[in-house]
């Protein structure tokens with residue numbers, strides 16, 4: 001098959017890690033007989049420098065037409081002047097809004113070989129395998145904001161339909177995993193959380209094969225550190241998800257390892273590593289490409305329905321994390337290219 005992938009390398013380490021992921025896609029193409037047509041477009045600071053806009057119309061149009069979009073990272077000190085009219089991050093927010101990618105998936109596994117890098121250096125980390133599903137286009141971040149002389153408000157608003165579509169997605173994903181869903185809210189005090197919880201309870205009737213558990217966000221913040229291996233799929237609203245997924249990322253040992261997928265209706269989907277542009281190491285060839293390579297695996301699985309291909313990539317990465325080489329963020333000395341070469345070799349050797 002022939003697939004059209006738009007890449008948006010962006011800023012900082014973005015171009016380095018997305019180039020690595022593209023190499024992996026081409027290797028998968030050779031092995032499984034697919035053609036990945038890569039259309040590289042501008043976003044973020046790179047786009048501001050070239051066109052004055054953080055998300056040029058051409059990039060958005062290409063993203064809309066593509067089978068899937070793979071993004072590097074946006075932002076950096078060069079564009080961080082608070083007085084600036086256009087900021088790189090606006091490009092990413094505009095892209096998410098335009099594609100209406102409401103479900104943000106963040107898988108988290110703690111690789112046994114890296115368990116000692118985590119702040120929890122113990123057996124609690126064995127077998128941690130969580131899929132977070134965070135609502136991405138509603139809630140406090142998008143509600144009405146007001147600033148008075150001596151007060152400020154941020155409205156948190158959710159419609160039942162907004163909750164239902166993301167929770168449904170989480171139920172479906174739980175069916176493909178261990179059939180356990182944890183819904184996180186603050187239903188003891190927040191009205192939006194009560195609507196969230198009752199919606200989850202209603203949908204649970206349609207998924208009798210999935211075990212549902214409700215947790216309050218404050219308890220969940222603690223449980224993630226004390227019993228992380230208990231969880232399978234965790235679904236929550238935008239703000240809670242933002243905080244919990246960053247907390248959980250610390251368990252994995254490095255930001256550089258973790259992928260994400262943001263899914264909307266139909267073909268709308270965006271894949272990116274969870275890390276930012278890492279300006280402190282940009283241009284040095286030392287960024288860990290694993291988070292972006294695993295994002296490409298999610299792209300294969302969720303946008304192209306190429307499950308065997310996705311698993312092949314994940315298996316190759318797993319092999320490299322077990323045997324090395326390791327990049328610096330996970331205690332090794334390898335550069336981006338060395339890690340990439342090892343992943344490509346593992347792919348060819350089918351490991």
Ligand code: ATP
Pocket residue numbers: 013017073074075255256257274275276277278279280281286287288289291329
């Ligand atoms: P942003 O504001 O763009 O989200 P951030 O402040 O969250 O950025 P990152 O850019 O993600 O920060 O970087 C945080 C730290 O993690 C930095 O020290 C960076 O070098 C390191 N880091 C991030 N990504 C990687 C990677 N792929 N490989 C190695 N180190 C990384």
Ligand code: MG
Pocket residue numbers: 275276
């Ligand atoms: Mg960040």
